[in-house]
Amino acid sequence: MTNHGKRTVAVLIDAANDRIRPADLEVITLARGLGGVAAVAGGELTPKAKDELARYGVTTLVEVESDVPFTITPAAAHGFAAGVRHVGADLALTTTTFANREIAALAAQELGAGLVADAQPQLDEAGNLLAFKRVFAGTWDIYSAFTTDVAVITVRANSIQAAPGDAANLNVVSLSVKAPARAAAVTTTRRSVHPAGDASRPTLSEAAYVVAGGRGTEGDFGPINTLADALGAAVGATRDAVDEGWVDHDAQIGQTGVTVAPLVYIGAGISGAPHHRGGMQAAQTIVAVNVDAETPLFDICDFAVVGDLAAVLPQAAQRIREYRAAK
Numbered sequence: 248m249t250n251h252g253k254r255t256v257a258v259l260i261d262a263a264n265d266r267i268r269p270a271d272l273e274v275i276t277l278a279r280g281l282g283g284v285a286a287v288a289g290g291e292l293t294p295k296a297k298d299e300l301a302r303y304g305v306t307t308l309v310e311v312e313s314d315v316p317f318t319i320t321p322a323a324a325h326g327f328a329a330g331v332r333h334v335g336a337d338l339a340l341t342t343t344t345f346a347n348r349e350i351a352a353l354a355a356q357e358l359g360a361g362l363v364a365d366a367q368p369q370l371d372e373a374g375n376l377l378a379f380k381r382v383f384a385g386t387w388d389i390y391s392a393f394t395t396d397v398a399v400i401t402v403r404a405n406s407i408q409a410a411p412g413d414a415a416n417l418n419v420v421s422l423s424v425k426a427p428a429r430a431a432a433v434t435t436t437r438r439s440v441h442p443a444g445d446a447s448r449p450t451l452s453e454a455a456y457v458v459a460g461g462r463g464t465e466g467d468f469g470p471i472n473t474l475a476d477a478l479g480a481a482v483g484a485t486r487d488a489v490d491e492g493w494v495d496h497d498a499q500i501g502q503t504g505v506t507v508a509p510l511v512y513i514g515a516g517i518s519g520a521p522h523h524r525g526g527m528q529a530a531q532t533i534v535a536v537n538v539d540a541e542t543p544l545f546d547i548c549d550f551a552v553v554g555d556l557a558a559v560l561p562q563a564a565q566r567i568r569e570y571r572a573a574k
């Protein structure tokens with residue numbers, strides 16, 4: 248895919264009541280640096296959500312009315328692809344969630360587009376689009392170029408901090424689509440959303456701050472929760488902690504768990520086995536708390552604290568609370 252001058256970037260968004268999800272706002276912020284931004288949503292958004300899109304510089308909102316709801320993945324993929332075509336976008340972005348990976352793949356197939364999952368769009372010096380991703384437990388950086396006219400990228404959370412842009416006049420378009428037969432063939436009898444972990448905390452895969460505990464907690468996640476509460480962080484864990492039944496499987500970070508890329512990852516009582524590192528090494532700042540000064544996690548961390556987590560974490564939480572109260 249070569250540089251065509253001004254790009255149009257379509258972003259799939261998922262409004263939760265009146266709010267645009269923070270991860271979607273990150274993707275919109277990223278998209279603004281690449282071209283004009285159009286949002287594509289399944290159904291009608293509330294006026295508040297539309298205001299938020301305008302504040303983030305989105306110029307067009309395509310509200311897709313589909314005969315099958317976007318909760319059915321092929322219907323969402325078809326609706327998204329229709330939105331991308333409608334605005335003539337050459338780049339389509341979604342956040343990286345399990346559902347969005349599938350939506351992006353099906354939409355890319357329909358659009359004849361190249362797809363890179365869990366990456367960050369970037370422009371090279373000539374303005375050509377690249378998808379950047381860090382792989383193999385953070386040991387390789389891959390830059391992919393597109394040979395197709397349209398590119399689809401699912402964007403890893405916390406690639407960028409969301410920030411409002413120049414407020415735009417939002418042009419709202421309604422687009423009616425008929426879902427493909429494979430979507431219409433599905434009958435939803437019951438739909439229940441399983442709240443991942445603690446509903447009062449951010450989603451682990453999208454959180455800006457993550458506090459994770461391992462076998463060193465000896466089953467007491469109290470200090471982990473205390474620090475997570477002070478920071479507004481998600482709680483993560485190693486597989487050993489999950490296998491012991493100390494925390495839900497949803498919290499497992501690593502090769503066979505969730506991949507996180509927060510601004511700050513704090514790992515306490517975690518040795519830093521390669522299986523765990525593969526899921527957190529992309530964090531921007533890594534803090535490790537361990538009684539063993541030789542623990543492997545110290546080899547890759549930015550800040551190492553040698554100490555008992557039961558003593559260190561409550562003190563850190565207390566200082567954070569004091570700092571926030573004084574601000």
Ligand SMILES: Cc1cc2nc3c(=O)[nH]c(=O)nc-3n(C[C@H](O)[C@H](O)[C@H](O)COP(=O)(O)OP(=O)(O)OC[C@H]3O[C@@H](n4cnc5c(N)ncnc54)[C@H](O)[C@@H]3O)c2cc1C
Pocket residue numbers: 460461462463464484485486487488499500501502503504515516517518519520521522523526536537538539542554555556557
């Ligand atoms: C196929 C496969 C897939 C796997 N997938 C994953 C995965 O997705 N995610 C994952 O995490 N693991 C995974 N594992 C397991 C992984 O290899 C490690 O066994 C696991 O990550 C170790 O967990 P841990 O760090 O909690 O425990 P340990 O390695 O036992 O480390 C505990 C650490 O706590 C420290 N400690 C003890 N007491 C304290 C204290 N009071 N204060 C501070 N520090 C203390 C110790 O010094 C030690 O460093 C996988 C393994 C296999 C074989």
